[in-house]
Amino acid sequence: MHQATITLDPAFTVAPVRRRTFGAFVEHLGRCVYTGIYEPDHPTADDDGFRRDVLDLTRELGVSTVRYPGGNFVSGYRWEDGIGPKEQRPRRLDLAWHSTETNEVGVDEFVRWCRKAGVEPMMALNLGTRGIAEALDLLEYCNHPSGTALSDLRVANGAKEPHGIRMWCLGNEMDGPWQTGHKTAREYGRLAAETARAMRMVDPALELVACGSSSSSMPTFGAWEAEVLEETYELVDFISCHAYYEEHDGDLGSFLASDTDMQYFISSVVATADHVGARLKSRKRIDISFDEWNVWYQSRFKDAGAPEDWPVAPRLLEDHYHLADAVTFGGLLITLLRNSDRVTAASLAQLVNVIAPIMTEPGGRAWRQTTFHPFAQTSRYASGDVLRVEPVSPLYETKAYGEVPLVHAVATHGEDGTTIFAVNRSMDGPLSLEIDARALGAVRVAEATTMTDPDVYARNTADEPDRVAPRPNPDVEHEPLRVLLPPVSWNVIRLTTP
Numbered sequence: 001m002h003q004a005t006i007t008l009d010p011a012f013t014v015a016p017v018r019r020r021t022f023g024a025f026v027e028h029l030g031r032c033v034y035t036g037i038y039e040p041d042h043p044t045a046d047d048d049g050f051r052r053d054v055l056d057l058t059r060e061l062g063v064s065t066v067r068y069p070g071g072n073f074v075s076g077y078r079w080e081d082g083i084g085p086k087e088q089r090p091r092r093l094d095l096a097w098h099s100t101e102t103n104e105v106g107v108d109e110f111v112r113w114c115r116k117a118g119v120e121p122m123m124a125l126n127l128g129t130r131g132i133a134e135a136l137d138l139l140e141y142c143n144h145p146s147g148t149a150l151s152d153l154r155v156a157n158g159a160k161e162p163h164g165i166r167m168w169c170l171g172n173e174m175d176g177p178w179q180t181g182h183k184t185a186r187e188y189g190r191l192a193a194e195t196a197r198a199m200r201m202v203d204p205a206l207e208l209v210a211c212g213s214s215s216s217s218m219p220t221f222g223a224w225e226a227e228v229l230e231e232t233y234e235l236v237d238f239i240s241c242h243a244y245y246e247e248h249d250g251d252l253g254s255f256l257a258s259d260t261d262m263q264y265f266i267s268s269v270v271a272t273a274d275h276v277g278a279r280l281k282s283r284k285r286i287d288i289s290f291d292e293w294n295v296w297y298q299s300r301f302k303d304a305g306a307p308e309d310w311p312v313a314p315r316l317l318e319d320h321y322h323l324a325d326a327v328t329f330g331g332l333l334i335t336l337l338r339n340s341d342r343v344t345a346a347s348l349a350q351l352v353n354v355i356a357p358i359m360t361e362p363g364g365r366a367w368r369q370t371t372f373h374p375f376a377q378t379s380r381y382a383s384g385d386v387l388r389v390e391p392v393s394p395l396y397e398t399k400a401y402g403e404v405p406l407v408h409a410v411a412t413h414g415e416d417g418t419t420i421f422a423v424n425r426s427m428d429g430p431l432s433l434e435i436d437a438r439a440l441g442a443v444r445v446a447e448a449t450t451m452t453d454p455d456v457y458a459r460n461t462a463d464e465p466d467r468v469a470p471r472p473n474p475d476v477e478h479e480p481l482r483v484l485l486p487p488v489s490w491n492v493i494r495l496t497t498p
């Protein structure tokens, strides 16, 4: 039997839990928007054409912010196509996903959906095919109260109140050669700086995100962040990180340890940003917006290729997640929380159908993928401060990362109690986790759940939507406090005072 220990002490904190850690992402890609959040003919559709079943699941997921409208899509997008009477909106080629965009949903619909879902909109700007003028136009359209051409147009289109969007992404993955309008770091840095400068003339309080690297394996990783921040340091608040993971060649051990790469990514970007800050003699600190992260079987997408015939809302990137994906996913979420001092915003990519925790059938059912559960539980129970915890755990050997601890964990502590979020990556047996909670005084386990399955590749489907879900963990001992974590499992342990 594997054994590990975790020590909880409220004197050692990382940072407050940031609600924006629990952001998600809606891109005009595949069926994320059409037959995802929006399907006017669906039996649950509301007056605006939004699926109520998806709205309910979005609320249950506990999403805080939603990034929109891309992704790669945004780098060819004309936001004006998506406003005004729907029957007059143009159909356009979407080069990013080789699809046809009908523009039935645009910024006004998206903000209306956000209000219904109770989430904060986060807007991405097209700095691929467009620039400063179009960014300023969109800002004026969205946020200026009234009395100008564009703000009055918004009012005429039915949105009397300004949208009040605080967070803006200055482009998307501009380091990627696949991006429409891809740029060098210097070219992008200059454009991002001048766009930010102009936007701040309208509203100095906006929160602006400069594009970092599309992954830590990009050839320009590190140099890209340094050059972009040299141009933008005093003008932006965040640098972005994007990372996707998948199991390669049946190497489950490495896959379950994907958070090792995420930690390396975060530490490297923090070091790079601080280095630029030091050279500029700036007291300002740049935070990370990890605004695309997930498990994504990108190799399958590359094998299938983009559609050739420009379809509307095709099935693209519809990964069906299994238990091991959800445990890996939970490890990534734990890493984001563990870095809450510098990762102050994040967006799970994406929300519905496209590499998503929520799946839908057109005209039919909606259900929770395995990855839904770690996200929903963490969003629900993480509160107060993130505690600095360093589990003492046995190690195992991985091909990709060398020796890695079997247990990966984080804890939060606040008025609502203390909660431990932990994954057991052991593939050969359970692990007994001893919890040293002496610094908390008298505590008891209010609830312990575990998500596991004899088949690590078990999935949820529309017919069997709850095959993989958190269940009460019966293996809890009180003196000393110990919880048995099944092999390849996601676990939540909630402590309260008796």
Ligand code: AHR
Binding pocket: 027, 070, 071, 072, 073, 172, 173, 214, 292, 349, 350
């Ligand atoms: O989330 C899917 C795609 O992944 C996004 O459009 C892009 O930004 C990233 O490469």
